[in-house]
Amino acid sequence: MLEPEGDWLARAANADDERALIGKIVEGDESLAFGGIVRCADCGLATVQTPPTPDALGRFYSAYYASASYGTKRDKKIKRAAKRVKRVRRRIKSGGTRFLDVGSNLGYAVEGARLQGFEATGIEIDADAVLQAQADFPGGRFFVTTVEDFAQRGEQFDFVYCSEVIEHAVDIRGFADALMDLIAPGGVLFLTTPADGHRATPKPLVSWVQVKPPEHLHWLAKEHLLRLFGCDGFTPRFQFNPKPGHKLVLNRDL
Numbered sequence: 001m002l003e004p005e006g007d008w009l010a011r012a013a014n015a016d017d018e019r020a021l022i023g024k025i026v027e028g029d030e031s032l033a034f035g036g037i038v039r040c041a042d043c044g045l046a047t048v049q050t051p052p053t054p055d056a057l058g059r060f061y062s063a064y065y066a067s068a069s070y071g072t073k074r075d076k077k078i079k080r081a082a083k084r085v086k087r088v089r090r091r092i093k094s095g096g097t098r099f100l101d102v103g104s105n106l107g108y109a110v111e112g113a114r115l116q117g118f119e120a121t122g123i124e125i126d127a128d129a130v131l132q133a134q135a136d137f138p139g140g141r142f143f144v145t146t147v148e149d150f151a152q153r154g155e156q157f158d159f160v161y162c163s164e165v166i167e168h169a170v171d172i173r174g175f176a177d178a179l180m181d182l183i184a185p186g187g188v189l190f191l192t193t194p195a196d197g198h199r200a201t202p203k204p205l206v207s208w209v210q211v212k213p214p215e216h217l218h219w220l221a222k223e224h225l226l227r228l229f230g231c232d233g234f235t236p237r238f239q240f241n242p243k244p245g246h247k248l249v250l251n252r253d254l
Contacts, residue, residue, distance in 0.1 A: 002038040005046060006206035008213060015209075022212055025063050031056035034213050037206055043227075046196050046205055046219040051170045060214055061126070074108065081112030081161075084190065089116065089159060093254055094186030096158035102147050102179065103165035107133030110140040118159065123150050147178045156184035162191045167216045176228040180252070189229075189250040197221030201244040210244070222246065 012023030026032045035049030052060070085099070099113040104122025106129050113120040114137070121141040124130050130142045143150065147162075160182050169175035183189050194210040195201055196219040202208040205219060220228075222238060229236050229250050239247035 002049065003041050005037040005039055006204050008037050008206045008211065011206055017209055019209065019212055022215060025060060026214065029056070029059065029063075032060055032214055034217075037211065037213060039205075043224070044197075044221060045224050048213045048217050051217050052214050054170065057170075057214060074106075077108040078112045078115070081109035082115050083112075085109075085113045085116045085118070085159065085161070088188060088190045088249060091188045091249055091251055092158050092186065093251070094158045094184050096184060096187070098155075098157040098184065099159045100155075100157040100161065100182060102160065102162040102182075103168075104133060104142065105129050107137045107140060107142060109161050109163065110142070111137045113159070113161070114139050121157070123147065147182070148174055151178040151181045155182070156187065157182055158184050158187040160187065160189045162189065164192055164194070166191065166193050167218050167220070170217060172218055172220075172228065180229065180231065180234060180250075183234075183250070183252040185252055186254040187252050189248070189252075191225075191229075191246075191248045191250065193220055193225075193246050193248075195219075195221070195241075195244045195246045197223075198241075198244040198246075200242065208244075220246070 009023050012019040032052050034052060037046060038049045039046045097118045099118035099120045101109040101122040104110055104124045107122055110120040110122040122133060123143045123145050125146060127144045130144045133142045160179060162179060166172060166175055179189055205211055225246060225248055226236060233253045235251045237249045239249060241247050
């Protein structure tokens with residue numbers, strides 16, 4: 001059974017941030033109707049009731065999501081990514097230096113990893129962002145593709161990085177499976193996502209600025225990430241985060 005979380009569109013209409021723009025876009029395009037935000041009475045997962053189709057989501061991102069806004073504070077973001085990579089790399093048991101950023105946008109984490117000595121690759125569905133990343137960071141490899149399609153290539157990586165992406169995925173089970181396929185034996189996944197169930201997460205959930213359907217489609221608690229990634233051959237750990245976000249480190253056994 002699904003339980004409603006509240007009227008998000010009504011809240012968006014009175015918001016003074018990006019939710020107001022998103023609400024207007026959604027109301028102007030019937031294909032983006034998501035049926036409200038609901039919570040599963042059995043597992044507790046908060047999600048949109050009816051995810052829009054990939055084509056509809058593509059139109060939404062064209063209308064709303066601009067990489068130009070992400071491009072602010074470029075050097076700071078590269079340094080932050082490099083620090084994260086340096087901190088997590090000690091978890092790598094494979095001894096390799098193959099790095100993959102899933103949802104690489106303008107390539108900042110790829111460049112941060114390259115500066116830490118990795119052979120760095122990024123995948124991204126926004127073709128314009130990939131073109132810009134290729135121009136700015138020729139030391140990395142970049143591909144326009146989904147994680148599911150990329151995993152079919154058979155490549156594996158010692159460090160898979162996925163920051164603030166899984167909440168956008170229509171099929172989170174398929175997304176998680178593809179991520180795990182991409183981790184080499186002895187490798188590591190570092191994943192972040194807005195946290196449902198965190199003590200700092202606003203209540204009700206629909207009042208939170210990180211609840212931005214259809215940009216975000218799911219809001220996962222720790223138990224949901226453990227269901228997705230707590231598989232045989234993998235060891236999940238969570239890093240402490242005082243802010244309402246999960247930081248998951250997932251090791252694949254050698």
